[in-house]
Amino acid sequence: MSSGDLTYALPLPILKSSTSAATASDLVCSLLSNSVSSLDSVYFGAPSSLRKSDDWAKHTLTVRITLPTEANPELIVTDMGVGMTRSDVINSLCWGTEDDAGGGGFWKAARSGLIEWVKVHTKNEHDEGYQIEWESGQTDYKLRIGGTFQEVIIGGDGGKGGEGKGEGGTTIGISRCTGTRVVFGVDLKEWKREEDGAIQKAVGRIMETNGYSVVFEEGKPSEIEDVDWSHLLEEEDDGELMMDEEEGGEEGGVGETSVEERARYIPFRLSLAERKMLRLVESAMKCATYTDQVDRSFKNESKRMIKQLKGIGGILHGLVTACNYEAGQSIAEGEESFDKFEAFFQNLFEIARRHKIMNPDKMRGEYGMLVMVMMDATKGEIKEELGFDIRKDLVTVYKFLEEHGGTDLLRDKYIEIATQEILAGKKDRGTIQHEIRKKEKAVKYLKEKYSTVQLSEDDIHTCLYSISDNNSFLNSNRLPVDKMIKYLEKYFHPKQMEEGYSLSIVEGEDGARLNHSHEKQYYFALQSLTLWSYILDDMFRLWSLAEKDLLDSSVDYQLKDTGQGFQRVQQSPSVYRAMQAILTKVQSRVGRWIGSKMIHMGDHNVPNALTYVDKYCQVSRILGPVVLCIENLERMCEDDPNLEDFVEGQFGGLETLKKDILYDFFKSAFDGSGGDNYFDAGSCVDGRLTSAWNWCQGLPEKEYYVIFKLTGFLGFDGDFR
Numbered sequence: 001m002s003s004g005d006l007t008y009a010l011p012l013p014i015l016k017s018s019t020s021a022a023t024a025s026d027l028v029c030s031l032l033s034n035s036v037s038s039l040d041s042v043y044f045g046a047p048s049s050l051r052k053s054d055d056w057a058k059h060t061l062t063v064r065i066t067l068p069t070e071a072n073p074e075l076i077v078t079d080m081g082v083g084m085t086r087s088d089v090i091n092s093l094c095w096g097t098e099d100d101a102g103g104g105g106f107w108k109a110a111r112s113g114l115i116e117w118v119k120v121h122t123k124n125e126h127d128e129g130y131q132i133e134w135e136s137g138q139t140d141y142k143l144r145i146g147g148t149f150q151e152v153i154i155g156g157d158g159g160k161g162g163e164g165k166g167e168g169g170t171t172i173g174i175s176r177c178t179g180t181r182v183v184f185g186v187d188l189k190e191w192k193r194e195e196d197g198a199i200q201k202a203v204g205r206i207m208e209t210n211g212y213s214v215v216f217e218e219g220k221p222s223e224i225e226d227v228d229w230s231h232l233l234e235e236e237d238d239g240e241l242m243m244d245e246e247e248g249g250e251e252g253g254v255g256e257t258s259v260e261e262r263a264r265y266i267p268f269r270l271s272l273a274e275r276k277m278l279r280l281v282e283s284a285m286k287c288a289t290y291t292d293q294v295d296r297s298f299k300n301e302s303k304r305m306i307k308q309l310k311g312i313g314g315i316l317h318g319l320v321t322a323c324n325y326e327a328g329q330s331i332a333e334g335e336e337s338f339d340k341f342e343a344f345f346q347n348l349f350e351i352a353r354r355h356k357i358m359n360p361d362k363m364r365g366e367y368g369m370l371v372m373v374m375m376d377a378t379k380g381e382i383k384e385e386l387g388f389d390i391r392k393d394l395v396t397v398y399k400f401l402e403e404h405g406g407t408d409l410l411r412d413k414y415i416e417i418a419t420q421e422i423l424a425g426k427k428d429r430g431t432i433q434h435e436i437r438k439k440e441k442a443v444k445y446l447k448e449k450y451s452t453v454q455l456s457e458d459d460i461h462t463c464l465y466s467i468s469d470n471n472s473f474l475n476s477n478r479l480p481v482d483k484m485i486k487y488l489e490k491y492f493h494p495k496q497m498e499e500g501y502s503l504s505i506v507e508g509e510d511g512a513r514l515n516h517s518h519e520k521q522y523y524f525a526l527q528s529l530t531l532w533s534y535i536l537d538d539m540f541r542l543w544s545l546a547e548k549d550l551l552d553s554s555v556d557y558q559l560k561d562t563g564q565g566f567q568r569v570q571q572s573p574s575v576y577r578a579m580q581a582i583l584t585k586v587q588s589r590v591g592r593w594i595g596s597k598m599i600h601m602g603d604h605n606v607p608n609a610l611t612y613v614d615k616y617c618q619v620s621r622i623l624g625p626v627v628l629c630i631e632n633l634e635r636m637c638e639d640d641p642n643l644e645d646f647v648e649g650q651f652g653g654l655e656t657l658k659k660d661i662l663y664d665f666f667k668s669a670f671d672g673s674g675g676d677n678y679f680d681a682g683s684c685v686d687g688r689l690t691s692a693w694n695w696c697q698g699l700p701e702k703e704y705y706v707i708f709k710l711t712g713f714l715g716f717d718g719d720f721r
Helices: 012-016 024-045 054-060 086-094 106-110 198-207 238-242 259-263 272-287 290-294 301-323 325-332 338-358 366-377 380-386 397-403 407-411 415-419 429-450 457-477 479-491 518-537 539-550 573-590 609-616 619-639 641-651 654-668 687-697 705-710
Strands: 004-009 062-067 074-079 115-123 130-135 140-145 179-186 213-218 558-561 566-569
Touching: 024 054, 024 062, 024 074, 024 179, 024 198, 024 429, 054 062, 062 198, 086 130, 198 213, 259 397, 259 407, 259 415, 259 457, 272 301, 272 338, 272 366, 290 301, 290 366, 301 325, 301 338, 301 366, 301 380, 338 366, 338 457, 338 539, 366 380, 366 539, 397 407, 397 457, 407 415, 407 429, 415 429, 415 457, 429 457, 457 479, 457 518, 457 539, 457 619, 479 518, 479 619, 479 654, 518 539, 518 573, 518 609, 518 619, 518 654, 518 687, 539 573, 539 609, 573 609, 619 641, 619 654, 619 687, 619 705, 641 654, 641 705
Parallel strands: 062 213
Antiparallel strands: 004 140, 062 074, 074 179, 115 130, 115 179, 130 140, 558 566
């Protein structure tokens, strides 16, 4: 497109918008969001060889602000970011409103009482250069198309093939870069109303959060040297980019088990069509009253079986009818039987089970109903009456890859990078973006290497997503446990007891049901947390084994009143053996075991495998709020001096408060309390979790409860939806 001036009317919303005066600080800060976003795009799009260069960063990643003087009453903001395309110019500047974040508050600044005219020049590498001119009081603006950032300078005429010159003769030599320069002609009388140094302070508060530099000048902008950085452009090494094992940190770790072994129990992520079927099952289970009808006392077993058949039949009939009304009508009229829809029911329930294992926080009520229905549908006479087996093996990542000849993918050295969850933590944005690029490159590499006629790139991507889901689960559920272990080791020592912070407990005091010295309690808490960490690390496998036990037709259950209503008490040999193996592994790690090694399963305390596995899914709900309170408290005290003063005055300081909270938790949450009686409570494997829940119940009575509320605490039980 050739160069030329076009005139456009300002949009009505801009003309009707408020023209209230802004301060000089507002004027400068209103432009910084665009500048920072532009520099972000340059930085994160640059090769690592450039990002490592301090000279490049100092030259390119700097916002240059020229303040007005009597001799040159112009406010100039220059960045060497990505610049704006035509659509950016039109949408963000020409057609944006003063509240439009995309314009960085441009029109709010332009129409304030501080300025008399505005000129903008911008250039994006994918488009031509654009210039905008507007004078105060005018209802239209001029848009000039053409020119490079080097050739055309705001306020002057740029000669093609030469350097552009401003009215003062200032040169910008940025021929190899893109960028944006905004020039405001200011009313010096209004400008001088601003307090000295206020602009620098306001800009500093914005720029300190992004790591970019800002340079203030007065009068005329200094010349920007035209630098050729091509000598720094090196071809990136895949090994350096993808396998820099020293980067990342512990937060992204996913445990000791190999990806290949974990993939055997990681459910395959649901497709869009499967999610539609999932909603059907969820809705059916949500409105079902099956357990209310069958899990109660009956005079004889045959009457209960009749209720079971009616209940199961009603649910199955409803599912068919919801998908195909004619088929549902045929079943109701006796023309067709349920066995014709065997594959349909198997797939439907497998989808729901797969979703639950991937998302333990979901279907907290519906899944229990689903399992109870399936337990009864697999038993003897009921299974015979239905005419089919409702069970189906879960579709896991390993099983899917095995069927499609792609298990080598799980043994690739880049699989962990391609599936890691990138956590922000205290990393700077550059580190986070570098990790994202490594992950994206690893994903691309794996898709290209392992895709075949049988295994498409989309299939591989779904497998990687599924493994990433597992890593996300581990980070959100196991990470709080690992952090609590670090807190225990940081603030307490088994051999050294600080005055006022003895972890020792005495049976009968403050609800404790154990007698432990300081050292013994330290190791008791440590081994309990370590056990929880190992269990959560193996949770997907435990859940698969729990389903295996629950749906095993050879292991019947007994309906008993356990003191918490009628429960299905069933032995769970697979889960029990897995827990024994985990317990042995933890013992070998901690060196010694304090307390009982008894695992409650299939009794009135833990009736069945579902109750057992679900019990340990609560660990993160207990520890997560404690960790968040500690972490948020640190951040909030840094940001709010008043809160810091409050903590200092009421609790003796931040570190003292943190230690008081942790001291109370490690002492009271592992004291053997919480059971109905002394036999059920104590130091057994599962009783430790009961004590922790008991501590949660007493939290509102604690002196520091107000701190939990201030840091965003809502509760321990989570959301049942």
